Amino acid sequence: xxxxxxxxxxxxxxxxxxxxxxxxxxxxxxxxxxxxxxxxxxxxxxxxxxxxxxxxxxxxxxxxxxxxxxxxxxxxxxxxxxxxxxxxxxxxxxxxxxxxxxxxxxxxxxxxxxxxxxxxxxxxxxxxxxxxxxxxxxxxxxxxxxxxxxxxxxxxxxxxxxxxxxxxxxxxxxxxxxxxxxxxxxxxxxxxxxxxxxxxxxxxxxxxx
Amino acid sequence: xxxxxxxxxxxxxxxxxxxxxxxxxxxxxxxxxxxxxxxxxxxxxxxxxxxxxxxxxxxxxxxxxxxxxxxxxxxxxxxxxxxxxxxxxxxxxxxxxxxxxxxxxxxxxxxxxxxxxxxxxxxxxxxxxxxxxxxxxxxxxxxxxxxxxxxxxxxxxxxxxxxxxxxxxxxxxxxxxxxxxxxxxxxxxxxxxxxxxxxxxxx
Numbered sequence: 513x514x515x516x517x518x519x520x521x522x523x524x525x526x527x528x529x530x531x532x533x534x535x536x537x538x539x540x541x542x543x544x545x546x547x548x549x550x551x552x553x554x555x556x557x558x559x560x561x562x563x564x565x566x567x568x569x570x571x572x573x574x575x576x577x578x579x580x581x582x583x584x585x586x587x588x589x590x591x592x593x594x595x596x597x598x599x600x601x602x603x604x605x606x607x608x609x610x611x612x613x614x615x616x617x618x619x620x621x622x623x624x625x626x627x628x629x630x631x632x633x634x635x636x637x638x639x640x641x642x643x644x645x646x647x648x649x650x651x652x653x654x655x656x657x658x659x660x661x662x663x664x665x666x667x668x669x670x671x672x673x674x675x676x677x678x679x680x681x682x683x684x685x686x687x688x689x690x691x692x693x694x695x696x697x698x699x700x701x702x703x704x705x706x707x708x709x710x711x712x713x714x715x716x717x718x719x720x721x
Numbered sequence: 722x723x724x725x726x727x728x729x730x731x732x733x734x735x736x737x738x739x740x741x742x743x744x745x746x747x748x749x750x751x752x753x754x755x756x757x758x759x760x761x762x763x764x765x766x767x768x769x770x771x772x773x774x775x776x777x778x779x780x781x782x783x784x785x786x787x788x789x790x791x792x793x794x795x796x797x798x799x800x801x802x803x804x805x806x807x808x809x810x811x812x813x814x815x816x817x818x819x820x821x822x823x824x825x826x827x828x829x830x831x832x833x834x835x836x837x838x839x840x841x842x843x844x845x846x847x848x849x850x851x852x853x854x855x856x857x858x859x860x861x862x863x864x865x866x867x868x869x870x871x872x873x874x875x876x877x878x879x880x881x882x883x884x885x886x887x888x889x890x891x892x893x894x895x896x897x898x899x900x901x902x903x904x905x906x907x908x909x910x911x912x913x914x915x916x917x918x919x920x921x922x923x924x
Contacts, residue, residue, distance in 0.1 A: 546725075546813075546814060546815060547725075611728075614870070614884075614887065614888050614891065615723070615724030615725055615728050615729075615820075615870065615873075615874060617726070617727055617728050618725075619727075693772060693812065697812045698769065698772065700812065701768050701808040701809075701812050702765050702768065702769070704804075704808055705761050705764050705765045705768060705804060705805075705808070706765070708761070709757055709758060709760075709761035712754075712757060713754075716754055
């Protein structure tokens, strides 16, 4: 008994060391497998950003835009910065898909109500398209008493908000999506593997009794 | 190496799932349950290895270690890889649950092929020969997996030569890295725990 223990100790130790070494190498690692697509609406243009990780953009990836019935509306390729932009094709829900080759695929959905009217006139009152940040919206309702073209004010405000909120929208998107596997998930996964092993061993041991 | 959800056509997904189920059944049937901890440890190593990432060209690739699993586990590589990939899909959203069958097949079948091709050489007392066999197992498993991946994409409509060329080229550095890693790992195991190799190749 004690001899088997002594024998298995070095093996367990080496394997644990190997696993730990792999874990240590992990922070550099993230995001080999998922591709992210992020889109934002700037005026009547949709600007997309596709990336594997913060530093690794999707270069020459194929972007496809679908309507709600999965009809292809348009497609294009990302540039060296992972960017691709296009005019809003129609005011319906849009599904954006990036195909980055080798089976990598990412999606982003745009809701119809976030899109401006296609005719070029900005849609009323709705200043910031991304639903998460709407606190500055009251600013968009300019006082009607002022003797200035309210539409001009609205456009100016929208433009200013667009540029101001862009970094925030980006940050939110990255918080939501650009998250590599956390240590918790990795350790949890290892736990599942050994848990399954334990279960199988338990039931086999019972059967053999 | 993980194909995402929504890329492959339904027939490809279904046949992948069916073949993976068959391979897993064979793996479980052939498994010596005294070696279950070893299978679990290799599943854990596979699970973690995919987090090591090598940025290459237009895409990015990562260690797979299916060759190492193949030579150490034989057919049991199927259940080990299936569990590793299931956890990848559920915890990290790498690949996906619908493409799980195809992804498992793409990585596990080359592992089994390398087990039969190179396994018998690995116990050869001449260490140069054994190391070469290990290198070829690590290299070949990723090479075959790349071809299988190209085939999956081809069956869905991409041009095979183009897809396969791209995937093989992108994984070339990984093949070399895996070949070296497999050779070192197996030589190390031979010194420290030779019976790990004896058990599977004795039968």
